[in-house]
Amino acid sequence: MKNIGRQALQGVKVVDFSWVGVGPLTTKYLADHGASVIRVESVQYPETFRVTVPFKDNVPGINRSGYFAWYNSNKYGLALDLNKPKGIEVAKRLIAWADIVVQSFRPGVMKRLGLDYEDLKTVKADIIMLSLSAQGQTGPHSQSAAYGIQLVGLSGVTDITGWPDRDPCGPYGAYTDWIAPQFGATVLISALNYRRKTGKGMYIDLSQCETAIQFLAPLILNYVVNGQIYSRRGNRSPYACPHGAYRCKGEDRWCAIIVSTDNEWQAFCGVLGDPDWSKDPKFSTLLNRKKNEAELDKLIESWTIEHRTEKVMFKMQAAGVPAGVVQNSEDLFEHDPQLKSRQFFGRLHHTEMGDCAYAGPSFRLSKTPCKLERAAPCLGEHTKYVCTEILGMSDKEFVGLLNEGIFK
């Protein structure tokens, strides 16, 4: 049977009430693989990312946000006032059309709007509803508002990241915002599978904190069975040495180098030209190197500092030693030949921002790869399209609602 030319999730219909990071990143996976995803937004209260830097050319504007653009490729944009009864009616018509509803309001908001799972089931019995939140829909802290920036602390990521003799520095940014969508997308598509088998929809309560903890599970188990709490260790590894980032030539340029076996150690020393210090018995075994790690790191850096990081990487890799440039954004976009050859970044034309880059997913499906076809929507860009083409409203009805201010 030949590849029938369709996208993997073609025909899947998603109404996305969510905002900022977690929800839109979850639905981006679906949109980029052919699902029809409609973002429902408020004009009166544009979502946080639409008003956050970076703005194109540093000129603020609700349709000029780099973040919003990045997270919302291939989606339709509908402006809708959910505080008006007729807005809720339109929302329900969307639900009747949809397979999946995604939302990330504070727990209780959807109920207040008359759009919680019980309400949605009356519109569409087999609807799949994903509710995303910081700490879950239930429990004493369910009302605690938080972004990923705070949740990295709560989930335990912040405490373990930093140098042994300093306060924790934590990960860059709202790291846990990117963990939750990976679980969210998988569970949504699996729910579709379940519905295909059983005819049943479902309600999914996904807590960002609970997904982040999955990535730290062994540390939690260590506390549970051994009573041990992880202490910060910089870049050190218990079973590899050298293991870390070494300063190279230039401003803030580094190479990550990892030596895990005797062969790699020999090869590593060879790349450095077998300097005398490398023959010192205090570096000859892993245990000895771990004992003298600080001194070893300094000696290595006395070599790496003379070379560009790219050169260090290529020489090491050629000798069979794992090494890699500590890349910055410019490296990723402009210089990395691997990402270029795999076309990781696509470019799309955005109505207001012009030509913009978008990241593809980190996986390629051989027969139905993702397709970046449309840039992120301007606010309300597809309101008329959604109402008349998808919901089948007559022009008269649409204009009537428009005049009543429903699409604000």
Next chain:
Amino acid sequence: MTTENQQKLDSLLGGYRALDLTDEKGMICGRILGDLGVDVIKIERPSGDPARKIGPFFHNIPDPEKSLFWFAYNANKRGITLNIDSKDGQEIFKRLAENTDFVIESFAPRHMDNLGVGYQALSEINKKLIMTSITPFGQTGPYKDFKGADILGWAMGGAMHLTGDSDMPPLEIGFPQAHLNAGAQAAVGTVIALHYREISGEGQHVDVSIQESVAWVLSDALPFWDVNRSNVKRFGSVRSRPPLYAPRRQIWACKDGFVIFILMTGGLALESIKALVAWMDEEGMATDILKETDFAAISWTTTPPQQLESLQEPIGKFFMMYSVQELCQETLKRRIMLLPVCTSKDVRESCQLSARNFWEGVEHPELGASITYPGAFAKLSEAPIRIRRRAPLIGEHNKDIYEDELGLSNEEILTLFQANVI
């Protein structure tokens, strides 16, 4: 109802099977599928998977059956031993592949092809098969044969440069994350391929790059380059943005630990800072500047450092008056966005997680223990996610698969065992 049909209704992906050949580079992929009900069979080399040597360990005893890393990422899987380097192993693998839905692997590109059990060969046996391959840089491209490591993926993907204090080397997160991100993203790709297969009848190959998985996680920094040619730098516990790079503190010391709070844009943040100033005012700690500042009008990226510090300094002093617990209790009440910097102990003792029945007891009879694990990654109204079994012992299900399912005779099994095939 038959057990098989019941199994299909008990979980979202019940009734499917996966053969999981991954090492630490992708192990969590099979765990996630297993959580959703897939019968995941972890295939290890006869002496046991190298990942069994990754700590921490149960009671700090280094032992292949006591690795907590192994426990965490191989729960909900069965386990067999099989050496696919051998011809006999390849034959057995192909027989298993006839009735499997997923093969997940993390060998170097083309390794499985060279053994005659790559996607092409397997899809000829079973056209519905979905193969998910997780590698440091993907199956193609100039770096595809580079040697990898978790910290390397973190570095090449762009995350390492952004992590850590500005006056120190770039950093990895304390517990290696690159492979976990790749494995979790591999699960997304795998179920997308499943969805397509259910419609088309055809499987396909899912090519996952660890580097790209990390770069995807960096979507926070990358738009700054694309939109403004600005390279985001690392600033550790503060957040500094162009053009003025005024350092907005994220991690604040308090009496007995640290909390996270940040001055930022948006409706929730505005409510939050106003509520904090109100609380500080009640305690007589709100400075004039804090009370007079129109937070709705502030753009944090164009606030000069001195002005920012005049706002942050009194806040810092205020936080130092309270313990973590006191701050968290009060800020929850007052809707101030502030959360604690937690250790594993704090996470384990969280009243929110307990109230949500997040924790699951898992039996380890051979250890004489029931161990409390982090539970389901999502709560479902149907077919809930749960830990149905602990991670397998080495070769634990060899009998089930080789004898009961494939019908190998006892003699054949003895031969294969002694020849180090299983």
